[in-house]
Amino acid sequence: MLADYHIHTNFSDDSTYEMEDVVRKAISLGIDEICFTEHVDYGVKGDLNCDYNTYIKEFQRCKKEYEDQIVLKIGIEFGMQVHTINQFQKDFQQYDFDFVILSCHQVDNQEFWSQDFQNGRTQQEYNQKYYEEILKVIKRYDGYSVLGHLDMIKRYDxxxxxxxxxxxxxxxxxxxxxxxxxxxxxxxxxxxRYGLEDLTPSREILKLYRELGGTIITIGSDTHKEEHVGYNISYVKEELKRLGYKQFCTFEKMKPIFHNL
Known part of the structure; x- marks a missing residue:
């Protein structure tokens, strides 16, 4: 089974890829299931965030039209910081998602990609502060399915x-x-795509997660363009096997569904 569980379309501020075009591309690649996960990042992007109602309406249209060819799930990517938790909690309670990615894209409203967060800090300081922010958030908030790209700070180091x-x-x-x-x-x-030498998260983190008893794991391309859809998902499934994993997950109504690798 092939499933891509991290997809952005023109409902995210950093993509112009139409939802229906994503669906058609996934079908052409033989992908069995995809989950849309549009960006929401309070504290930084303001009005650029996903228009929930229009997003859900278009998803429902695509799901109805293509339901005999591919399984479509609706999700969201919450780019959460400690001071924005309450806003995300309201969204989570208002809308019904199959899947929620909890990511850390900024700390103290400072972006990583622009180096605003890293500037003026040592490598130790910005790495430590990044992981501390994630830990603080998940100790206060549990309306999510998986942590997204856990060590993504290395993209911008x-x-x-x-x-x-x-x-x-x-x-x-x-x-x-x-x-x-x-x-x-x-x-x-x-x-x-970022030319990293390791997986995201790293093989060390994936080994540690398994050793600690972790079993819930999804695979996503973080698609923003046509050429991203499903990229290297089959390869990653084989890597998971080499790391000792037996299964991966899809989600429905926030509940994990396990599939053999």
Whole structure:
């Protein structure tokens, strides 16, 4: 089974890809199931966030038209910070999603991609603060399915690869919290587009998650363009097998469904 569980369309501010075009592309690639996960990032993007009602309406139209060819699920990607938790909680209570990715795209309203967050901090300081923000959020909020691209800070680390042993303790605490609350993590195949030498999250994090007892794992391309759909998902499934995993997950109404790799 092939499933892509991280898809952005023109309902996200950083994509112009039409939802129906995504569906057609996925069908052409033989993908069995996709989940749309549009961006919402309070505190930074303001009015650029997803228009929920229009998004849901278009999803329902596509689902009805293509239901005999592919399984479509509706999700969201919450780019959450500690001070924006209450806004996301209201959204979660108002709308029914199959799947919610909880990501950290900013800290203190400072973006990573622009280096606003990293500037003026040492590599140790911005890495530690990034993981601390994630831990603080998941200790206060559990309306999510998986943590998205857990070590994504490395995408934008101009200094180079930060040693895993320096973040292992806090990552262990994060993963333990995730497992205790019945949540999961994703593998995000955008690592190949960013030219990273490792998976996202890293193989070390994936090994640690399995050793701690983690079993809920999804695979997503983080699609923003046509060429991203389903990218390297089959390869990642094989990597998961090599790391000792037996299954991966899709979701329905916030409940994980397990599939053999």
């Amino acid at each position: 101009e200094v180079g690869e930060y040693p895993f042993e320096k973040i292992e303790n806090i990552v262990t605490e994060i993963l333990s919290q995730v497992i205790e609350h019945g949540k999961g993590i994703e593998i995000n195949t955008s690592s190949f």
